[in-house]
Amino acid sequence: MTHPSSQDAIVKISGVTKRFPGVLALDRISIDFRPGEVHAVIGENGAGKSTLMNILAGDLQPDGGEIFVDGKPTAIATPLVSRAAGITVVYQELALCPTMSVAENIMMSDMAARSAVSIVPRDTMRAEARAALARLGMARLDPDTRVGRLSVAEMQLVEIARAIRQNARLLVLDEPNSALSKRESERLFEVVRQLRAEGVTVIYVSHHLAEVLALADRITVMRDGRTIETIANDGVSEDRLIRAMVGRDLDAATQWSLQAEGRSAGAAVALSVENLTAPGLSDVSFSVRAGEILGIGGLPDSGKDGLGEALFGLVERSGRVTIDGRELRPGDPLAAIRDGMSLVPADRRGAGGLLSMSVADNVVSASLPRFSMAGFLRRGAIRREARAQVARLDARISHLGQRLGTLSGGNQQKIILGRSLVTNPRVLVLHEPTRGIDVGAKAEIYSILRGIAEEGVAVVMISSEIPELIMNAERVLVLRAGRITGELSGAGVSEEAILARAMAS
Amino acid sequence: ESKLADFPLAERIKAKVDAGQPLDIYVSYHDVSNEFAPFMKAGVARAAAEEKVNASFIGPVGADADGQISEIETLMGKMDGLAISSVSTDALAPLIDRVLAAGIPVVTFNTDNPDSKRLAFAGQDLVQSGREAGKLMAKVLGGKGKVMITTIDAAAQWSIDRETGAREALKAEPGIEVIQTLNTGTDPQKIYSAIENAMLANPDLTGVLSLECCSTPAAGTWVERNKAADKVKVVGFDLLDQTVGLVESGDIQATIDQAPEKQGFAAVDLLAKFVKGEPIADVDTGVGIYTKENIAEVAKK
Amino acid sequence: MADTVGTGARAPAMDRFSMSRLLRARETGVFVALVALCLFLAFATDGFLTSVNLLNIGRQISLLGIMAVGMTFVLISGEVDLSVGSTYAFSGLAAGMLIIAGWPLAPALIVGLLTGMAIGLINGVLSTYGRLPSLIATLGMLSMVRGAALILTNGQPVTVNVRNGADAGVLETFAFMGQGYLFGVIPMQLVFFIIVAALAWVVLSYTNFGFKVFAVGGSAKAARVSGISVNTVKICAFVLMGLLAAFAGILSLAFLPSGQAGRTGLGLELDVIAATIVGGASLSGGEGTILGTILGVLIIGVMRNGLVLMGVSPFVQELMIGLVIIIAVGIDKWTMRRRA
Amino acid sequence: MADTVGTGARAPAMDRFSMSRLLRARETGVFVALVALCLFLAFATDGFLTSVNLLNIGRQISLLGIMAVGMTFVLISGEVDLSVGSTYAFSGLAAGMLIIAGWPLAPALIVGLLTGMAIGLINGVLSTYGRLPSLIATLGMLSMVRGAALILTNGQPVTVNVRNGADAGVLETFAFMGQGYLFGVIPMQLVFFIIVAALAWVVLSYTNFGFKVFAVGGSAKAARVSGISVNTVKICAFVLMGLLAAFAGILSLAFLPSGQAGRTGLGLELDVIAATIVGGASLSGGEGTILGTILGVLIIGVMRNGLVLMGVSPFVQELMIGLVIIIAVGIDKWTMRRRA
């Protein structure tokens, strides 16, 4: 089947199929990407977006179908072939070398192309890396810093910087800004528009429909490994996209707004934090009532990223953290869980889940004492609980024994949330609870969080996504330079107010 | 002396003898990867040809008691006779007795196993050869000096036996002091470095008594390279190529040979004779002493 | 593997047993290699398929097997222990010296086992709280414990017999442990191996502790967030390893009945690690099963036995052992197209 | 380490040299341990600080050092090579046999070095395209190559001298390589070590190949998506290791001048890996420097020498070596509060 437009397509995907054990990840996908367009690809978690991008990158091989580059059928057998065809990919799961410097990472593909005996041009490398970073407004990042020491957001920027300086004809951005602040994202969009103006084709994968609508020329919607439709971005609505993605109308969940102030007013204080000082945080004090959702916002180096681990006691800290008046000892996660705190960390592939273990094992891993008797695991109870959580969270898995690492990211996130829920927490601390999660799943997660808040759990939601805070939190604390610079509640919670306090000097 | 008449030979073997089939004899050496194994093996092959038996030369790579035991255990059902040089006397004695109890004749060679009920031993008396080495050391030192004993494996049975003999002989000399036993390890580089360092640490050493093949040429080489033949006298064991050369050049004063080929031959020979009904007794393969005077006998090979 | 229910990759054949399940399991490659090897030997030699020979193999692999079981825990927990050969020597010799000194059996054995656990404890503490890579910590301990054994015995062989002072009654029981046969047929060493492996299988697959070992090896950070005390779990794995190395060392002395600090268990660590990895455990942690380890130990034991039976020259044997290790692990990798 | 500028942990003192830079470098811990050890020995013994002794140490560490340089590349690339002791034996003996057979020096040496590279190539191919963990692939090769060396020499010692058939002129040059002194003072082995280390330092720190070695070890995925051929780079690291192990083996034979397949280089792999890791290389790849490796080799060499000079019993020496390995690496870990 040949579209009339296929002649101008820089890359045309035709009937591409990809099967993983137990999953048909791509089912006869066909899309064409035209020169100089920003082409958004959207879809629920596990729809097959990253799989498709990995095929374009030469990282995965399709089981069927054809890919045309400039009209010629091309087998993208290795990443080298992909790059030779002018394709550059920013991976969803970052592909950086943590032991090397920022400059070395940015320049890695240049180095790959050079002869093995040539001398490494350190100064040029640094200069070019700095230039690439400057283009993203990141001139402050020292090109000699080791990447392993950067924050996730900084890593994402390094990855983008590496991609944009390769003069690609087709740039694939797979959820490039899931860890970026609003300002950094804006900067990225500027660069994308600039590239488009230079004639570069950009494939943009994202769960942020507002961004997609603001940026894209055309939008392809995927569902369950199939292309549902490709539409031009001329006045389509967000609802229309959601319907295409999900295949049904979402309930009002996405339309939430702040609930009545003081929903939890009068409830007892569940979590109280006094003079907390820890890496990146100094002298932070606040308290959360039972049933309250407290939002914590701030820019990337505001200290909010270390707050979860500090509360949970994974890092050294001073000050008092008490739950219902009982003081938590730092350095003892088991005691923290027993005393009623549970943490959902931001980095789900690193600190979050036990990727090599099964879904069932992950669900109960933080509540082992409850699922064992005299030291022996109660397999039956574990399976029952896991099945219940999977159902409650509507996680898409093929079976309870599936390794967590083989789930799509959104489903991994649900399982990790499930793990926390199983501990019956008094205080639930979530860090970036919906990073990289599709709209449908987001809505589900929000309603779960509200549900447990209504049951009297105190929820601390640390997030870079301001709309998420506005939508869910009764009260929002804003951090800057390790200190609380603002407390907003009720009608006072707005994007402008939060940003103002996050950036005030 | 052991006689077949006193030995409950296994029916299986008896039948083989009566049928005139060649016997399957296994010769288990304690480390088939060391430098003597080829000589032993040659002697075994010579005896097998002369006596018209099948002889297999087996044993662990690297002295390993467990390996030696496992191998013999595995082959027990096939062997019509076993000659063994034990990695460890104590560890192998029970197995030797088990093999004997199965009606299979066992002799020892090279390293005896006196705790077992073995029928006979072919080889050098190790304590005796150590004694000879001690006496030689005393002689070349003129009865006084400071001696270091070196060995690549201070804890091996043969080493312990020779050291016992050597120390006994040296103790009889009031003018001689044994300062230490240097355990060099088995890697050639490490042997040399250990000797080099020990010489530096003990500048007043006048004698090195090596208990085996391999630290002997290393000590001789050190003397040669440091032109110390007048100051430091070396007495050692065996006739490795390098050792022969160093005896010729006067860097090693004397070396004691243990005639490994003869030991291998005697091991098979004893078993073949025994099964034929001849009485057998220990065979002393002798202590051959070589100095500059007579080294020419072996140098031409 | 993809379709396993229950504990997934951990113990694939555990929840419900089926042939197709087994064939998809991680151990398949090694199992196929083992069966092929056995079939070949059954045809190529006449002594292989005799009960005497099979029980011989059983005995010969037992000590390696007991240690490999311990190593399975350590590797799954994401660490490695190079000191096991030295521990095997030290603890066995220590127990032997106590018996020679006239101690009753139980206290002598307990002290021997405790020394092994103490060494494991040091390994564990150095590798966790001490923040040393376990490879380095246990490499240092390899050397230190070997030195300690040499000092303890003054480099002399330790032979446990009445002549040296052991009580005759004690000796009888001790010798039975290493040399005896259950019902006159099954070597006691093999009996101990079977017991150890069975217990370890239960612990690893069915207990809380086994779960935690997989968790800390799979992702230490995630385990911490789940409230698992990573250091404690790792230290326990090391202590268990030390205990089992000591137990194997004591059985070895009971069998031989002689040991020598300069030589006993020298280089054993590589054999133990090889058997465990052949069985599917991974150096990067989080993977491994007791069944796999048993298969790995069997492959190595059967091959050694077969090469001897076939009358292969010892030098060629050395070469073949390397080849078979590579092929056995290779079959596993090369036959599995897709890996999680 | 946290504050190092330049190329981060890789070659901290590379771009601009300053004392404070050096003191923050990864090698500091080892350096401090080395200085402490030397100071102690200078006071505790009288033979230590003599030029004869220091040059002796220099010679004694050279072969270990040459191999540790190769291991640095392999470890940085994220792999490990256990077969180096066997390669050292095989290649040295092979070259020696050719010399005895009357070959001229250059071809004999080249063939010897090529055997080492061939072994490295097999290690590399098995560990990359063969998808075996390098620990297993090279453990198998350890055994295979040792077997091959035994078969090649039939277990006989190989002594390179005129009586055995070596050409006198060839022998002279060969012996000079191993035993000679440059300007009558510096042992040739040390000269070779210095040359190898200097070249390796340049390659690792300044060339694109060095860059790629760090990249594939730091993150194979990142390297691959950047278009670096991960397999090729790793194979090259193994081949380099094989080449250097062969070179060390040849120098060893030239020095002694005799070797024996059953003993030469036995267990050397652990010494080499220990020295490299003491010097700061990491088993998980991406980390390591030539300077660190040199310090690691020195620590081990100085300590061996010092213990002998102090007349410490060999058993206690064994114990002390383990202790110093742990302490040397420990100082590094315990003094650095923050780690990347």
Ligand SMILES: Nc1ncnc2c1ncn2[C@@H]1O[C@H](COP(=O)(O)OP(=O)(O)OP(=O)(O)O)[C@@H](O)[C@H]1O
């Ligand atoms: N390597 C793999 N092995 C097995 N299954 C895989 C693999 N990679 C992806 N999958 C599965 O393929 C399906 C598509 O995954 P993919 O990563 O393409 O989704 P996605 O659209 O990018 O989702 P998300 O929005 O969560 O990023 C999912 O069900 C996922 O579990």
Ligand SMILES: Nc1ncnc2c1ncn2[C@@H]1O[C@H](COP(=O)(O)OP(=O)(O)OP(=O)(O)O)[C@@H](O)[C@H]1O
């Ligand atoms: N079965 C699997 N085996 C190995 N790797 C897998 C498997 N499933 C997924 N992966 C890897 O995990 C990655 C993440 O999968 P996916 O893209 O579906 O999740 P995600 O992008 O993290 O989800 P989200 O969109 O919610 O952020 C895949 O791109 C793939 O590399």
Ligand SMILES: [Mg+2]
């Ligand atoms: Mg994706």
Ligand SMILES: [Mg+2]
């Ligand atoms: Mg995604």
